[in-house]
Amino acid sequence: MSKYQIAVVVGSLRKDSFNRKLADAIVRLAPPEFSFQQVQINDLPLYNQDDDANQAESVKRLKNEIKSAQGILFVTPEYNRSIPGVLKNAIDHASRPYGQNVWAGKPAGVIGISIGVIGTAMSQQHLRNVLAFLDMPTLGQPEIFIQVKDGLFNEAGSIGADSKQFLQNWMDKYCAWVKKHAAG
Ligand SMILES: Cc1cc2nc3c(=O)[nH]c(=O)nc-3n(C[C@H](O)[C@H](O)[C@H](O)COP(=O)(O)O)c2cc1C
Numbered sequence: 001m002s003k004y005q006i007a008v009v010v011g012s013l014r015k016d017s018f019n020r021k022l023a024d025a026i027v028r029l030a031p032p033e034f035s036f037q038q039v040q041i042n043d044l045p046l047y048n049q050d051d052d053a054n055q056a057e058s059v060k061r062l063k064n065e066i067k068s069a070q071g072i073l074f075v076t077p078e079y080n081r082s083i084p085g086v087l088k089n090a091i092d093h094a095s096r097p098y099g100q101n102v103w104a105g106k107p108a109g110v111i112g113i114s115i116g117v118i119g120t121a122m123s124q125q126h127l128r129n130v131l132a133f134l135d136m137p138t139l140g141q142p143e144i145f146i147q148v149k150d151g152l153f154n155e156a157g158s159i160g161a162d163s164k165q166f167l168q169n170w171m172d173k174y175c176a177w178v179k180k181h182a183a184g
Contacts (some may be wrong), residue, residue: 006070010075019076027073070180071177076124077120091152113152
């Protein structure tokens with residue numbers, strides 16, 4: 001088992017999601033001591049505070065996956081200048097019941113890809129606000145705002161040559177961030 005296990009939360013349920021493709025591709029740039037597992041969020045019920053004392057099995061599963069991870073990687077689209085509801089729903093579930101927020105203290109990275117020219121900048125900024133409240137140390141720099149372009153992914157689904165160094169630099173910084181916080 002890898003020394004550092006990272007839970008990857010993709011904020012799109014779409015079959016051909018660019019964000020999922022980005023998540024699949026960027027994790028290939030990490031060193032072998034890191035492993036990445038996408039968490040499932042499409043079977044979570046809509047969050048209802050009445051259920052806090054009796055959380056669904058899918059919610060318990062999500063919380064366990066977050067608890068056992070050494071870091072979290074959020075890869076999210078921008079929906080109407082914010083984060084998608086499905087992502088917020090997952091975040092809310094794992095933050096409750098009150099006092100049992102499993103996100104707390106987990107080092108996080110935030111990236112995203114969009115067809116729009118600002119490349120999820122607003123969405124990421126909203127997400128950072130939420131993560132700050134949840135007490136997650138979140139990598140500040142470098143930022144990654146990607147617009148969908150031909151050649152971003154090669155035929156094998158990896159990051160294409162033109163963007164590889166940029167994303168490699170981000171992954172190197174993210175891994176160092178996780179190590180720093182996992183050690184502390
Ligand atoms: C409800 C909705 C709202 C959207 N709002 C934005 C937006 O605010 N900014 C943007 O750049 N793209 C927006 N888009 C376009 C997304 O960038 C595009 O659908 C993208 O492919 C979504 O990510 P995915 O491929 O991972 O599903 C929106 C799409 C949907 C479905």
